[in-house]
Amino acid sequence: MENRLKMEVAKVSMLNDLNTFSNNYSIRVKIVSMSKKMMNENKNEIYRLDMIFMDEMGTMIQASCLHKMLGKFKDFLQLDECLLITKPSLAANKSFAKYTKRNDKISLYFYTSVEKCLDWSGPKYRFNFVNLKDVVKNKIEVNTVIDWTGYVEVCFNLEDTSKKDGSKGKRLNMRIEDLEGQKCPVTLWDDFAIDMFAYMNDKKRDKYVVILCHFGMVNLYRGKRGVANGFELSILFIGTDIEDISSFRKRYVERISASSSSNEHVGSNVISSVEDEFLNNPDFMLIGFLGTISTTKKVLVLGTITAICTDKLWYYNGCNHCKSSVEERFVTKENVDASFDVDHAKSLVCTNDKCEGVDIYSIPFKIPIRVQDSSSTVSLTLFDFEAYKILKKTAKELLAIQDQVVNSGEIPKPYPEIFDTLIGKRYAFIINVKDYNIEHQVENYGISMATNDDEILAALCAKFNLNQHEQSESLDVPDSCSLSTPVDLMKDEMSCSGDNVTPASKALVGNKNPSSDETKRNIREVCDVDDALGCSSTKRRMRDELSQDEDAGVSTLLIPKIER
Structure with a gap:
């Protein structure tokens, strides 16, 4: 049966060439990321397996396999596995996060055939790093899927969070720096945060810690633009010897060694526990x-x-981005007839012309x-x-x-x-x-x-x-x-x-x-x-601390992928 199917397929197609006119093609791909989506009624049963495929040209596309098909393909669907897939189908990509530029995805269905590929000639990884300055200056939209990397300048304490669905989680805030000296806030969630926190407190870790996130996101946290893991399909590389991290670390150390203050640079600073401080x-x-x-x-x-x-x-009373003064201005809105009305609502505008902050509050x-x-x-x-x-x-x-x-x-x-x-x-x-x-x-x-x-x-x-x-x-x-x-x-x-x-x-x-x-x-x-008269010392019965209600995006991290 498989041989007959292979004969019907003229050649192996590249992902950029796929369209909805036919399913009669084969693709040679590597699984570069995967995540399990569990049943709502039964958290122990898989509803869908989400993946990202990469072909030998480095092109990527999202993919999925529903629970009814998992029994047929589960032995092949493993992270980093290279596969020859015959007669896949294209389906609409309805996921909130678009990990590729396509609006469709590969779907493995009843007539699809899968086998391991032994002659893979494509790359092991394919990163498309963003410029951290573009993130901080709001040139990339929030929730955009990106690859990011940087030197960990400081790591703060691991914190507990409560999400809108009532579940508990973890959050870790850091600050990274690129080779041009641009600094950028980082927020890691749940297992990503836990593993990063443990690594930063490991006495055997690298002095100069470089972190790399594959399929991360642009993040808005407390009014400031930064980067974060993207939950479902993100992969975090910590302390590994992959070429991109080794090269970045070498160039970073060379840069700070050439500076006059290099003797004062003691490596990644860890304010990782309140106890230590x-x-x-x-x-x-x-x-x-x-x-x-x-x-x-x-x-x-x-x-x-x-x-x-x-x-x-x-x-x-100042801008939450640059601390300059702010002004209240009425919002104008355009009507259908191209006229303008003044809305009763006011917005805050920073008086600093060079401030590029958005969502300003004072x-x-x-x-x-x-x-x-x-x-x-x-x-x-x-x-x-x-x-x-x-x-x-x-x-x-x-x-x-x-x-x-x-x-x-x-x-x-x-x-x-x-x-x-x-x-x-x-x-x-x-x-x-x-x-x-x-x-x-x-x-x-x-x-x-x-x-x-x-x-x-x-x-x-x-x-x-x-x-x-x-x-x-x-x-x-x-x-x-x-x-x-x-x-x-x-x-x-x-x-x-x-x-x-x-x-x-x-x-x-x-x-x-x-x-x-x-x-x-x-x-x-x-x-x-x-002035002592300007103080209130009224003592009340101590209340329980208010529970934090934050939306961390996806409530659970299904398959955290952290390379160390």
Whole structure:
């Protein structure tokens, strides 16, 4: 039967030559990707097998095999298998993601014949990489299927997500860089995220990590363009020796080695676990000693949030892409008769002519809080990324809730009610002490990272003997700080950093005050020096954190393909 079918076929056709006039042809292809679609009623039974075929010219087309035909072809349909397929059929491609430029796909049906191909002469892989600058500058539409690669500059922490269908998932945010220095956000989901996170924390991994995603996507995440895995048919290459990765890594290392700052480049930076960031940070300090710091640095503090300040806006009025100011403009719409009407809705437009951002909103978080430990109280500012991780809501979403309250006729609080869930909670913060804080004695610091994980807090308390210190009524330096200075040194002139105590310069302490009342007034206006009367310390019963409701695209990753 198979021999007779082969005789009827004149020759092997290339994928570009296929049309719907006839099924009487053969194709020689390699399966470069595949994914299982399960039955809705029975998640253990396959409904359809989705694939991507590549011919010897490197041309690709989507393909599928329905469950009734799987028994006939299952021994042949394996990833990377090369096949000679006789009498396939073309079907309409109705999938959401178009992995090729064609609107049709190969379908294996009753009269199709398949056998293994032993004389494959085509490529092993065929990548069509996009320019990351085109992604960031919005020159490629969101959800477009692409191939992307880059050096992993930084990898952040693995996060839990909740999807619209109620299922749980994982998300990993990274930032990659290409050979031209263009940086681009990366979002990986579910098994892709888990495997990448594990690799980045592997002590045997490459110093300079290069990642490659075959059949990835252009992604829009929290208003910023980036790249992501495309779920169903994506393949992620991590730490493999394929030519494209090896060549990229070699050229990247050569580029940074030629730069003047190459000695400072220590390879892919992993902020992969909150535990590492906090437990390995030696610069711990009591809040009461922050004013003694004489050089810019990041320090670790522990304290309880006692109030949300109400004399400052809790969001930043600027473009979410470039931080420039924004303007509200009425939207115009064209009528059938070519006339224009002004819609009642307003849109935000960035005033920066060079900003190419889209979906602009002017409300990243800038939450002013008061934090207290056994030595003092300080003003800190919780910015967008860390605030979102804690609250599980964007500032844009919370402002919409505030607007609903106003529209209902009620008088809203000066900030969203969910902020009250922060009051009374103990956190560890990594804060930025900047030149302005030091020069003008401004005790208002930005937060770069925050956690209230019980295990991390307990480990930090044990490491710095904080429990013993807090049980004392004095403000003595914790036991972990060796008192290498004279015993009559003023306590507020002492800086506790890890196991060291450094006396602050008395000259510096004595000469920090601004030279005039006008300067003092300007400092207060610019830096929002806290007024205790402008803070809310109302404590409410702690609520459960809001569940995150994100649409990660496809709810489950059926066959994750990660090459390592």
